[in-house]
Amino acid sequence: MLSCPFCAFENTDSQRFCEQCGQPLQRWRVIDIAGSGVEPPPLAPAANGDRLSYLDADQRYRLIHSSSSIASIEPAATLVLDCQPDAGSPLQPLQQAWLDTPALDPASEPLAAAVPAAAHPYLALQADYFPAIPELHNAWSTSDRTLLLIEDRSHWLSLGVGWSAIDDPFQHIQWLFETTLLWQALAPWQGQATLLTPQRLTLNENSLICLTQIDQGANPSPLPISALGKMWQTLVSNSTASLPPAVQALVDAVANGTLLQINHLQNTLAELAQAYQAPEPDPPAVPWSPPVDNTAESNLEDLRDLAFSDLEAEAGFDAQEIVEDEGSGGIEAPTMVLPMKLAHLDDAGQSHVGQQRHHNEDWFFTQAQLHKVSGPQGTVLRSKGLYILCDGMGGHASGEVASQLAVRTLRDYLTHHWGDQLPDQSVLTEAVVTANQTIYSINQSNATSGVGRMGTTLVMVLVHNLEIAVVHVGDSRLYSYSKRLGLRQLTLDHAVGQREINRGVEPALAYARPDAYQLTQALGPRSKEDLFPSIAFHEITEDTLLLLCSDGLSDNNLLERHVDSHVAGLLSSKANLESGVAQLTDLANEKNGHDNITTILIRIKLQPDMASLTN
Template sequence: MNAQTCHNCGAECGTIWWAIIAKVENFVIGEADFDNIEKQRQDEPESSLFALDGIHEACPENVDSESISPVGDGKQLLQPESGGQVMKPEEELESENVPTLPTPPVSVSTSASSSFPEGSYLDLQQRYKLLELLPNLEEMPANTQWCVRVLDCQPYQISLLEAMATNQYQELATSSQSAVSLPYLAKAYVALQPYTNQGIPPIHDAWQQGDIQVVLLEDRDRWLYLLDLWRDDKTSSLQLVNYLYQMTRLWALLEPFNCRQSLLELPNLRLDEDQALALQMLYVEPLKNTPATPLTNTTSGEDFSIQTLGRVWQKLFKESQRTQFGSLLELLGDLEIGNIQTLLELQSRLQAIASELQTPSSTNKPNMTSAANQDHDSPPILQLNEQEEDTATKLIDDLPTVVLPMQLISLEHAGLTDVGRQRHHNEDYFGIDTKIAKLELPNTRNLQARALYILCDGMGGHAGGEVASALAVNTVRQYFKTNWIASELPTEDQIREAIRQANQAIYDVNQQDARSGIGRMGTTLIMLLIQNTQAAVAHVGDSRLYCVTRKRGLEQLTVDHEVGQREISRGVEPNVAYARPDAYQLTQALGPRDENFIIPDVKFFEISEDSLFVLASDGLSDNDLLETNWQNHLLPLLSSGVNLEDGIRDLINVANDYNGHDNITVVLVRAKVRPALESQKEIVTG
């Protein structure tokens, strides 16, 4: 876990972070009203991952309190060492100077002495090992910053920043009631965490010692440059317009936090694994008429306007040697001479250009109306300020609401069952039945999918539980083979009928074998149905469906059918409900009783962002295992580069170590979606 590469095969296995080390002295920047922004978000706690001005929370119980210390003067940098060379500056893209485009971060002279040679640690706790050379911080010029990659030698330990946000480590919370302030350079990252799905780099950790600030981010140093894609002849004009539109959305997000400079650095514009626009890091802006510094990379008195953004677009075309085409050339001209004054006008022009670029066969036209004029029965929409309705970004509130059809671009799955460490036989069973058709053309990638995922946890002992769980899975699969024939999800009545037939099949066997009492076999059932971006979940018992997204984190989509939850639904306090000796006894299961006693929960929803679905038996979900460990063991699985089969084996191992008292079954489903840009839906979206 503390190695960058495997010593056997050489594969990269370590967790790498992008470290920004800044020396800040008398640094005057455009002060964003973070306190007011955070106050406005208090009604939406799920939108704000961390407190901004003061953090009274602390670390979970599994964190060694001696290995961490509060943000501020508590967490320290490792003391300098002698010898070694300084890291080489990051190779920069060759570019012609443009007045509104400052140079990338300051590089380090290789003649300076190095106090942090490769292999030393960035912090006294010896968690973050340097993979590159770092110069002597004491000799570091004021208001400059360096970027290096560091290896996390304790990847499964929660970071200090995240620990304070979880509000679980009560010892720190009670021992010190004084607020702990974040390094200023970290505040914008923290405030913008709800928008990591729009390209904002996620922050991992941050601390400050004296005038040295440290921020650790997701390592995007090796991500593809947007400029490289711009140079690719296979990139369509419509794709280029879409990237320009994404930049306007980011501009609106970054403006309240004085970070628009982030969009003006071509080397900072990257592409994620699905070729969506992303930023490598954030740049802050100084106040007008203050001296420019290498830290800000901004000319003194720089006026950030949409004309500034237009010059970046011109530079993209110039450096890629790609010809500007008709309508876009006209737009850039109007932008430069001031004929386009607002971001709304600019986005409307971009959308009009996108409509021109659609294929003649397209018939649907983009629908762009204000939020106030939206009809309540209109299709699902995504506002440019996202569902958090962040009142801090007032400019976003003034932008249009876009009817945003999504399309499925990838659907992957893996399933595994394990007997556990205390059971002698496995009563769990799962089934996966998918039909996926792909269409790929030069400018189009489309996927049509129909998928059924079922997991059952049987009960009734040997030759009972495993029979019931297998019978339920196979009955449901057989039902949908003949009743799921249209290009849409089955109806709620059809889903209930499938479960009713599964219950009846098990019940009939119980009756035929004259089983009674606890000898009657039965099973829980959880199933997920997906038709393109539409989904449905149905369940009976305490097997669960979870969903993990970058925006909302871990969500449990089902409520267990057990006595404790029944009592809570009746108004009993949770601690009282689960103090009952029968709190975990099931109130519903397939098989023991006839259909009159089975009332499955059925819910429909839309997959509107990249999602990881987890179907889990209680051998995995018991004792809040996933709630405690999802960030380390589930969140990474959202990435297309991570193998789901490896991830599911990892979950089984963790469940055996953490629980192990029961059979463990997991089905993982990774669904990736993108706006339907090149399909019949003529929409340009971010």
């Protein structure tokens, strides 16, 4: 039983917050590193249940009993219960300094002076290698030992068990690739030996390799890559799943020392991963139509599309009267951009669980207000629309909780902070931070970590007359479609592949990485200091269809491959958006179907502002 430090109620060992008072029961795993000289006594709770044992003199960290997981080969971990969880991590200022300056030198950083060197790699690698690196909560040294308090992953599934359970060559290659990334990351911290200890390697809910702790060696020189290859051989030999011959040959080459360059190794793994990844379906054949020799009609139609899109047949005005120029001898393209005004705005949204998921973790919200304003200079249609789409994650019901919380928080915040003009970047940033904090606080109060932390992506569009603001976190996307520009992706995924492209890596190589689609940003898992939402502003100058979607629709370039059959026609006012979004959902279920599918369509139709022209 676990006694609550606030009300002394006896909770079961599995409880993450007290059943009586609701306070968090935050546990941390203790890494006990013996100093030089005499071996210190082992850490253990008091044998007498009536007496409490504490790790520190301030009695913040109470030693508790723990058990080992069946799926893990780690020995039973030493755990403490945080009796002051609201106090936060004493290392937060130093962690923030490291996040702000990844090349920080602990020897010259005053905040690092009192922090043991064994804690440095946890802090240094958090920014680029979370969640592979466990969270470090506190660290200090005594006369005979160094103590680190880290996230407890002793109950996570071990890599060895996962390797045998998932007999998939592509997944195995991805895991090999991930270990090479960690091998490089740990080298400057003398931590490569961590990867040579099987019980240090575990899997999170997304099947990504994570470490239970970091072991630092005494030798400052990097280990030979052959040591990693030998670990791979042991991993494969202890498993019931065999590797394809080409992959096994690569593992043996690394172990035997015949392949020494890690960059060459990573490129080879990336090529093998492409070979064993499930092929994307071929795009449908587009029937070819011969051109029609009707030059005059074609030129006029092109001009109408450019200046007014297809609104002349739908909004009740005659484009011919505007574009003809007496005495010119013909019709020419306008030499200026005509002022436009809003003619109509409509929308539709739909969410579907998909073909392989048991519950839907997506959530969306749409709200639009249209007002006609009439005066001596004519009638103007004013619009104000809020569109939010979130794709939750976290396992069980956590994902859908996170996505609903994000939508509700953003909706409520903008209700009070969106006046007569589009909110600026600072207001939108604060809205996202507020939504993140709502989810993050629940994660903290529930004492969840790593695999248990819920989160969500976000793509949000605010429409204010002919201006839009786009807010984006994660890999849910916003597309736009117009006759002039076609289909365009307006957001860039917050994922490893896109991050590498931003750093100058060729797209083909960046997305050949097995971890290319791993998220680098999400709402909820981490505090606001680690959140960097993308915010952009656009002006609508022509008829435009906006499409917000979760990755259940956007995966495998589905929209790009079916733009003519499923997107282009929806720009017309005659097209029913409800039917259009249903057809997109059916398409995603047919071609993808592996994930939840959520789509929001926004159609913005314009017409020339005749009052502005005459004035």
